[in-house]
Amino acid sequence: MQGMLFNDIEQKxxxxxxxxxxxELLLDIEDSRIEHIVKRAxxxxxxxxxxxxxxVASEQECMKYIPKRLKSE
Structure with missing residues (x-):
């Protein structure tokens, strides 16, 4: 098992x-010009x-980025 230690500034x-x-990924996943195989990656x-x-983030911050049913699945 591996781990990393961060101070508060490094964590932020x-x-x-x-x-x-x-x-950036969310914006690109929505782009219709990008091929299916690239979107899967x-x-x-x-x-x-x-x-x-x-x-590294608080629960409140994580809630903003919980992946909705990602397209191309």
Whole structure:
């Protein structure tokens, strides 16, 4: 088992970076010009990032990014 230790500032930075990436993925997943296979990879990436986000963010912040039934599934 592996773990990481973050101080409060690093935790906020990590939270910020993951939130921006999640928002970008959500926008791209909605884009009709992107092919199905690429969207499927984006959905997988979103799931992984969301799991990581849950470890560093508050419950209230996580509620904003809970994946709705992701398209292309």
């Amino acid at each position: 930075e990590m939270e910020y970076l993951i939130k921006r990436e999640l928002e 984006m959905n997988e990436r979103y799931k992984i990032l969301f799991q990581l986000f849950r470890r």
